[in-house]
Amino acid sequence: MSFDVDVTRRVGETQVSARFSGSGLVVLFGPSGAGKTSVLNMVAGLLTPERGHVRIGTETLFNAAAIDVPPERRRLGYVFQDSRLFPHLRVRENLLYGHRLAQLEDRWMAYDDVVRLLDIAHLLERWPRGLSGGEARRVAIGRALLSGPRALLLDEPLSFLDRARREEVLHVVERIRDSLKLPILYVTHDEREVERLATQIIEIG
């Protein structure tokens, strides 16, 4: 499974464009405000490109001419920079939100395995507002994994975390990359993360 993305769109005053293809962990690297998140949103279907295409594996998700698959049918696990856990649901219900909506054959990861991988068993009965930044981020990653995605979109997953928590989340990302072999689109402006994680680096802006 690999990405094949070529998107262009004007966002505010900035002309955002990105063009890349490849598998593994693709890092979108560049300064703040360059439009990295906009690229992720275009891949996820939350923002419509003015032209270009988005393909994952053999399936075309967007093609300016004719195809625009809605976000709920793209099967991309998007972990937002601000986690975006549902405040009215406990951690367990947050994790299962996308899992219950996924087709049975798409649920390639079991709930218990995700809980173990991310070490969040002790958080399951908690409300999102009671979680620390690192805990919320791990729950958000778990929620995305459980929705049966064919690829992950990670938007600055280490931002606002202290050093210990960064290491924790980095570890998880490496495990997803190496053991689960899931293609990952990873947005960051930090060079150390790039060096450690990237299979391919795409500069934006």
Next chain:
Amino acid sequence: MLSPAELEILLLTLKVGFTAVLVTLPIAFAFAWLLARASFPGKVLLDGLVHLPLVLPPVVTGWMLLLAFGRNGPVGAWLEDWFGMTVMFRWTGAAIAAAVMALPLMVRALRLSIENVDRGLESAARTLGASRSRVFFSVTLPLCGPGVLVASVLGFARSIGEFGATITFVSNVPGQTQTLPLAIYSALQLPGGEGQVLRLAAIAIALSLAALVISEILARRTARGRHVL
């Protein structure tokens, strides 16, 4: 304890109040949604029309309802022709008056709660596989829950207190349109009715207080500690 006449007034007031809120809630939500989320020509006009009952003298609102729902009015004639029914001098008319007066307050509360819903959470739900309608029912609506509660309490309080539009529209008929405020007004007209006024006023205070307390308890359950009022 309450006399049979007082009990009748209380039950009628509750019936009018609950009916008005239940009927208005979906309509108010639809208006609030349009005003919060949609952009269309004439939005300012719609905003103004929805809020009109809030600023008009209630007697004018009542008179306009009379024109619309009277036997010769467009809505009244239609109801008569198709269903053989009328709302004139009936409790249903009192509920309509209460609903119209409650609408702007309810729209305001609902609009605020819809505007406060983080659109990012809705996008997150979409990426997790939820269709637009599922996002509405599983994310947007639950997050509007406290707003729906506030709107209902405000609407109910406004409905059971409605006077001007009701008395103009459907008059003051005991057992049909004579809700608490109208009954208090009637008692005030009677020589020696002060005792009756006092008792009815006490019922009104108890009713309003009960509505506030119940809403606060519900809010604590649904919003987990957040205050509604």
